[in-house]
Amino acid sequence: xxxxxxxxxxxxxxxxRNLARWAGVGIAVGLLVGGMYAACVPGQxxxxxxxxxxxxxxxxxxxxxxxxxxDPLTTARRWLKASRTVSYTDPRPxxxxxxxxxxxxxxxxxxxxxxxxxxxxxxxxxxxxADRCSTTVxxxxxVIPPEAPRTDRQVYVQVTGTVRTGCEVxxxxxxxxxxxxxxxxxxxxxxGLWRVSERLY
Numbered sequence: 312x313x314x315x316x317x318x319x320x321x322x323x324x325x326x327x328r329n330l331a332r333w334a335g336v337g338i339a340v341g342l343l344v345g346g347m348y349a350a351c352v353p354g355q356x357x358x359x360x361x362x363x364x365x366x367x368x369x370x371x372x373x374x375x376x377x378x379x380x381x382d383p384l385t386t387a388r389r390w391l392k393a394s395r396t397v398s399y400t401d402p403r404p405x406x407x408x409x410x411x412x413x414x415x416x417x418x419x420x421x422x423x424x425x426x427x428x429x430x431x432x433x434x435x436x437x438x439x440x441a442d443r444c445s446t447t448v449x450x451x452x453x454v455i456p457p458e459a460p461r462t463d464r465q466v467y468v469q470v471t472g473t474v475r476t477g478c479e480v481x482x483x484x485x486x487x488x489x490x491x492x493x494x495x496x497x498x499x500x501x502x503g504l505w506r507v508s509e510r511l512y
Contacts, residue, residue, distance in 0.1 A: 377414045379504035383497040384453040386505040387468040390414045391451055395474055395491060398445040404436040405429065416498055417508035435484075443479035448472040448491070464499040467511070 377393035380386045393411035397404065408427035415423050439446075451472040459467040470493055476486040496509040 376410045376412070379414045379500075379506045381503060381505070383466050383468060383499075383505040384455065386414050386497060386507065387453045387470045387495055388451045388472075390495065390507045391453075391470045391472050391491070391493065392448045395448045395472070396446065397439070399440045399443045400445075414506050415508075416500060416506040419495075419507045419509055422510075438484055441480070442484045444476055444484050445478075446474060446476045448474050465508075466497050466505075467494060468497060469494050 377389040380389070390411060393414065394407060396410065397407055401407070405427050408423050412420070412423055412427075438444075449472065451470065453468050453470040455461070455466055455468055461467065472491055474489040474491050476484065478484050492512075493510055494512040495507045496511065497505045498508040499505055
């Protein structure tokens with residue numbers, strides 16, 4: 312695939328329309344974005360058995376900070392996992408912003424900082440803590456669409472996963488598994504690692 316030597320910023324209108332067209336494919340085919348705690352939280356398919364993915368089942372406690380990788384698909388998968396993982400053991404509802412911060416740069420990092428400084432608790436946080444619930448993501452897949460513009464230092468990735476919530480209180484909060492999806496731009500940084508620079512959808 313030939314490289315297109317510019318991203319969305321400063322790109323001609325025709326190229327922007329093409330970018331919007333492929334980036335919205337996930338929505339067009341019915342992939343869902345957001346989730347139960349959306350108010351609290353903001354190319355080939357990867358191996359579904361990769362070690363940084365959780366196995367299907369009840370959610371466990373929140374994991375460690377995400378780490379950027381030399382592979383943009385791996386970074387995208389880790390971004391999704393960190394950004395949708397919430398636990399009643401977290402000191403505050405936006406603790407996930409600390410876990411996801413290492414894989415962010417540019418506008419995405421700035422947005423994450425703003426979210427982290429928001430004093431609002433978000434919908435459902437009190438109930439999540441009372442019922443001792445945790446939310447995490449499994450079955451994570453990522454793909455670089457063949458029609459997506461890219462350069463040596465920027466790619467666009469569509470990432471999907473299944474969000475599950477589990478609670479320790481027997482009659483506590485219940486939520487069905489949720490399919491989530493996003494399209495993100497990743498930038499290759501001077502340290503040779505890919506980080507998420509923008510979320511498009």
